[in-house]
Amino acid sequence: MNIIAVANQKGGVGKTTTVVNLGAALARKGKSVLCIDFDPQANLTNYVAGCEPRENSIASVMRAAVLFQPADIRETIYHSERFGFDFIPSDLRLSEADIYLATAMSRETVLRRVLEPVRQAYDYILIDCNPSLGLLLTNVLVASNQVIIPVQTQYFATQGLSSLEGVIGNVRMTLNADLTTVNILLTFKDKTSVATAVTETLREQYPQSVFSIEITRKQEAINSSMMGKPAGGDTGAEYRALADELIAREG
Template structure:
């Protein structure tokens, strides 16, 4: 188990503190939002697509650790691996290459029940619908199907009342699988690295969200932009963060995830940082994000 993070660890700064904003209330840090109250019952789920067409921005890491943090606060969580690489499944210690049934079967074969595919993870309160390389064929097989954008929605609908949150880890594209995720979601969380080309890609992604909302899913909205892999030592990162906040305002989460070697270690371990290094800055950051999402009702 990791030792406790240093008090001045840069990962423990909020967005306002990183930007040096004086307009935000004092104490706008990770302890500003209290721990949520326990639930007397569960469901129906808020479905969240964790999405960005740019790879390597922390989508899978954020999905795993947000799910684990939500579960720590008594929320029942289902995570859905919608990337043929199966990184989410591997990151939760599930041997996805050995599975006979995955999300691919749910999308392609209506006779497969969702319960047949569900996997209990090592994380108490977190279930998984896994993926493997078979999923790479799904878009081609679905393209001529009637209601192809609703395939995932049909699979998740029967079990949505069991969970408080369903988190969908999207592949780094805006193809049919991602459209399926957006079509069945209540909101979108966009993990974003603070660099110029990532900022440019936000416009395309938000345009896709608008089109899906207009044509397929009127309840869909932008739940928030999550800044990941932030390096507060660089002027460029702070400039990009400032620009994102200027454009998107309070839709940028106060929680900022900074770079740390702990995250690659947890991937190898096959467990979230909240259990691998529970006192680390990264674990505290994802708990803060979970509190923020619960408090905002997102």
């Protein structure tokens, strides 16, 4: 069992693309995978299953858990044949969570308690985080044992990275000593000198934790999300190679 938070408070860095395509790649290798959409914008949900409204989502279970109402996470799990994984949808109601969590009992551990019934059922649980450093992210970090930080190989890419590392460090020290592995995934890699410079800087600064696989900037990444299917071509191959590297790093 591996619970991986895919996190970066910056938007548009490739979090959702990574959860979906890494999830599909792990599933293709025979792993059992659950992807959780933990962003009120529900991009992962729309990518995998379209925009139809759903009664049950991660938002409804979080809300119920805070109110001590009975709700079983297993009732929110859908399966995607196309992607080969199970997933839990999100919706806009999750944006209220920052407010009701603020006054909730043990507010940082709600998601961990919600996930308890499914923790052991999967080889991998991948969580697509919302782009902020608030209580939703804290809940994900408390429930996880690994973090993957997608970083765009562009100017200002490293800005904010130390704040995120700070939050991860605080969670590890206080609420979750199991949060031991933090890896950086370089995304939107192209042949520009900026991308090369950012890559060199990050590999120098974090020699152990930057994945050797890099995700190239490709139209295929955009097309596959519009068509609601796992990325093919070079992008698909890169995410399958990432799955191999992830598994190798664990071994």
